[in-house]
Amino acid sequence: MLSLDDLGIVQGTDKSSVCHGYLKHYERLFAPWQHDPITLVEIGVFDGASLRTWRQFFSRARIVGLDIDRDCLRHAAEGIEVVIGSQTDAAFLDEVARWTRPNIIIDDGSHQADDIMFTFEHMFRHLVPGGCYVIEDLSAHVGPNASYWRGKAECPPTDHFGRFFQEVATRQCPDIERIEAFPSAVAIWKSARTNLDAVEARVAQLLDSGDATAESFYRQALFLRDRGKIGQAEVAIARAIEMDSTRPWYHTAREDILARAQARTAAE
Known part of the structure; x- marks a missing residue:
């Protein structure tokens, strides 16, 4: 059987080791859900390659892609839904989160700092307890081009989510169970306690x-x-x-x- 990274290489997603190398980490993080009836929501569809990769890896999952480009609707297929809307639209995000009840959310959208933080504030609270919220391509917010991706945010997301590490370490974020960082991305796990x-x-x-x-x-x-x-x-x-x-x-x-x-x- 092909690994998740192998599947990504076949589908041509930039999440594979050919480019960003996220899939090797995702296979470890998401393996317990591989055959469970979960919902994965990905923000940013582009050419649909990552949606197809998820569909092949998760045998029983509902895969939902969000994008502002209506042309992305052509990537809908059996087990894959595509919804058109903006990650800067609070009502849209709340509505999608309520009817999908996601176990996994992956933000691979605009990559602008203000959009990233806005989306997290609206979507994380709807994540199923024990679920995982991933933000990709954080490397865009360091180095000479960081100002381009700042948007209207007061600080880059690397600083914003870096503070979460301190808050989790000092027990100030009871809704967050743990945070895992790997090159250019961060995975934030919601507390599994439901009562x-x-x-x-x-x-x-x-x-x-x-x-x-x-x-x-x-x-x-x-x-x-x-x-x-x-x-x-x-x-x-x-x-x-x-x-x-x-x-x-x-x-x-x-x-x-x-x-x-x-x-x-x-x-x-």
Whole structure:
């Protein structure tokens, strides 16, 4: 059997090792879904080569391509849908995301910084929990031609998504499970947890009852902090310290929670 990269070479997509070399990474990332009934949405159709590659690799997937060029409709085929619209149109993006419920989104569209970040803000929230959002061709945003691709963005996407690494490392992005970078691209994985609201409600009940250990209160405080429930997080960490004031990481967490509370008050 041909590898995903081999399939891409046959189809002539620039994602293969002949050009950008993304497919070797995608085969590793997407192999668990190869025979599952998932939905893959790719922004940017061009000559349809990557859509055909995906269709051959994923045996049961629904492949959806988005593009502004109506001529791309000719690349629709069995198992491949092509939808015409702009990645700068919020209503269009939200509508497509709602009816496709994508497991994988690949942004290979305009490559302009403002479009990349705008699309991510609208599409990532619709990604199925546990899904993967990929942004390609980030190398365009470094070097002498970077200003050409900036658009109206205040910073290049390399800076914008680079901050995500720090936020994920410091537990400030509960919706993001992990980020993987490879040459000229980044893959952002959505948290696989699907019942966070129910967990939050149960934690609130335990907080009211006071029926928990110091360590439990500490970890509940971290959970509530990451969910943006700063007031409840303050209560939880205070109870942890009241029960056991000898653990320095409790005090570190309290300082962080109080700093966030002050920052939120100042912003309001």
